[in-house]
Amino acid sequence: MPDQDIIALLLQLLAEEKQIDQAIAIDIQPQSNWDGQWQYCSLNDVASLPFDQRYDLAIVNLIKQQAFEKKHEKLEITNTIIDNAVVRMRDLFAKKIIVFASLERTKQLRALGFNQLSEIVPDDSPVQIWQFNILTYKHVPDWFNSKFWANPENWDKFRW
Template identity: 70%
Template sequence: MADFDFIPLLLQLLAEEKKVTSAITIDITPQSHWDGQWQYCNLTEVLSLPFTQRYDLALVNLVKADHIQGQNQISINNALVRLRDLFAKKIIVFAHPQLEKQLRALGFNQLLQNMPENNPVQIWQFNILTYKHVPDWFNSKFWANPENWDKFRW
């Protein structure tokens, strides 16, 4: 899983959506042909990384076997929550299928499930812009309408 053949294609698709000017990679070495400013760190460094900027994109590799073990579950949760809430507008996670429940619980959506026998990989995303759709009733048409205060009684 050292070389991701599909990452340049994924970056090109994301760039069509919105220009990626700054990004952070977790356990994926950035390549020189990736456009923009890239920062690299590992999963444990995310927990102590000082907040200096908000990145357009975060790429996270959770395919390694040591990420699946029980004692690392809490650090994975903490790192992903820190990335989601503080560091990145959009997060793409390459994960082992055993992490599916954990990623769903954190609000991630599954993009792709690729299951070769030797290396199972799922691709997940978190995008704050598409995380929760605003319901139709949540607007001023249905509540706090000052022009209707004298007209209707409950």
């Protein structure tokens, strides 16, 4: 798991971007030096989490889940749980999501619309940091404006 100092630095950078008032940590215990109100939840409990508020930030630790997979050999069931939890966080609970994952999750997270922020290479195994921000998920294309669509002022001038 990434060092807590790296997580604190990442949170500080995100807080400079926009203040974090309410956040949720999944399989990472919130530290006392993290600003805002933090709620803790395990990855398995996300499916039963009631939708009563939207958080500014969600931090998800998938490294802990990978260690569980190696011990119990339940890869398909675990992938379904992870997909459901991450999608539920992305769609319902958080405006911005930070995910700590191993290299094996690259295709899975990219398919869910996440962007890779960085890669940390500790002694034992590399950890990738991914983000999903609904505000920067899809840039509006240049052609998607009224200039290129049906303009009422041109209806009598041109024939399509």
